Amino acid sequence: xxxxxxxxxxxxxxxxxxxxxxxxxxxxxxxxxxxxxxxxxxxxxxxxxxxx
Numbered sequence: 001x002x003x004x005x006x007x008x009x010x011x012x013x014x015x016x017x018x019x020x021x022x023x024x025x026x027x028x029x030x031x032x033x034x035x036x037x038x039x040x041x042x043x044x045x046x047x048x049x050x051x052x
Contacts, residue, residue: 002009
């Protein structure tokens with residue numbers, strides 16, 4: 001660790017890792033939500049015929 005900069009490099013590295021992790025998690029959750037909507041749309045309630 002540099003006496004002048006302290007933990008600056010470690011802090012910045014961890015900060016970038018956190019930002020990247022959040023970005024990956026958001027993308028994953030977004031794709032899972034889209035998959036869930038597609039599956040729900042396919043297996044939704046079946047239309048019933050009108051009885052006369």
